[in-house]
Amino acid sequence: xxxxxxxxxxxxxxxxxxxxxxxxxxxxxxxxxxxxxxxxxxxxxxxxxxxxxxxxxxxxxxxxxxxxxxxxxxxxxxxxxxxxxxxxxxxxxxxxxxxxxxxxxxxxxxxxxxxxxxxxxxxxxxxxxxxxxxxxxxxxxxxxxxxxxxxxxxxxxxxxxxxxxxxxxxxxxxxxxxxxxxxxxxxxxxxxxxxxxxxxxxxxxxxxxxxxxxxxxxxxxxxxxxxxxxxxxxxxxxxxxxxxxxxxxxxxxxxxxxxxxxxxxxxxxxxxxxxxxxxxxxxxxxxxxxxxxxxxxxxxxxxxxxxxxxxxxxxxxxxxxxxxxxxxxxxxxxxxxxxxxxxxxxxxxxxxxxxxxxxxxxxxx
Numbered sequence: 001x002x003x004x005x006x007x008x009x010x011x012x013x014x015x016x017x018x019x020x021x022x023x024x025x026x027x028x029x030x031x032x033x034x035x036x037x038x039x040x041x042x043x044x045x046x047x048x049x050x051x052x053x054x055x056x057x058x059x060x061x062x063x064x065x066x067x068x069x070x071x072x073x074x075x076x077x078x079x080x081x082x083x084x085x086x087x088x089x090x091x092x093x094x095x096x097x098x099x100x101x102x103x104x105x106x107x108x109x110x111x112x113x114x115x116x117x118x119x120x121x122x123x124x125x126x127x128x129x130x131x132x133x134x135x136x137x138x139x140x141x142x143x144x145x146x147x148x149x150x151x152x153x154x155x156x157x158x159x160x161x162x163x164x165x166x167x168x169x170x171x172x173x174x175x176x177x178x179x180x181x182x183x184x185x186x187x188x189x190x191x192x193x194x195x196x197x198x199x200x201x202x203x204x205x206x207x208x209x210x211x212x213x214x215x216x217x218x219x220x221x222x223x224x225x226x227x228x229x230x231x232x233x234x235x236x237x238x239x240x241x242x243x244x245x246x247x248x249x250x251x252x253x254x255x256x257x258x259x260x261x262x263x264x265x266x267x268x269x270x271x272x273x274x275x276x277x278x279x280x281x282x283x284x285x286x287x288x289x290x291x292x293x294x295x296x297x298x299x300x301x302x303x304x305x306x307x308x309x310x311x312x313x314x315x316x317x318x319x320x321x322x323x324x325x326x327x328x329x330x331x332x333x334x335x336x337x338x339x340x341x342x343x344x345x346x347x348x349x350x351x352x353x354x355x356x357x358x359x360x361x362x363x364x365x
Contacts, residue, residue, distance in 0.1 A: 039136025
């Protein structure tokens, strides 16, 4: 009778203590391998995933890294095989970076994004990047060989980018919401990988979530400018002047004119003069006006190049459709051309710029 009452008492105690039932199944952190970077490839009609994790858990340092890989005809099968291959349980709760190999990018990433977002253990704010011309597995295996905690390098590069732009628009959730909202075009940052060195280079452009082009750094900067997310960026004028632009504000205003869409791009920005071609040069009012006109021309050419590239590949790289949807009359008029509206869009520009100060001169002489 005492044993029975003791059992009932323990049972009631468990019900009154939050999480008690979970604690029975709780695993120690050293019983789980925390995946930090996951690469997903599509090779020979199969999904191939490669994971990098820290042997010491979340606080892993260089030298304590390991990799595992698995394949499958479906992404689900590949993930399940990955779990079988590893001796310990694995967790994606610490996975902050998903690298997509070029093969999968060309095959299409929609199914991958949908699979990841539906896994409750995957962080929706994890970042997705494309890897140019190589498999994601190559980068992860090289990191293991060199005893590099790739997660730390990626984190540093992301932080460096956030010094230049106001936000990242390549989270799994962000891309998934585009898919759910039937956005047929998008851009995702890509990495170059040469001589075992990883570098963030620009945007990869997608139509129907299949890779169609890589965009160079100038065009990618133009995309950020049109999106109005530039915080700070260097520009290099033809005459040798170097400036940092900041306080960028961009407004896109569309209208219908005959059978075309007309978009006015109104951009304002400030700049700081950081270098001059001749240290002894006297910067008088005439030279200041010249530099101001040159920086305005530089940005104008950059925007024109970006829009021309977007129209050529048919990708809404700077999310103009989001702006058009706010103008219901225009968007409804495009109901038969909402996927190719860029072909019928013309642009003009109003650019206001000023040089606020100089870091290379004590004052304007």
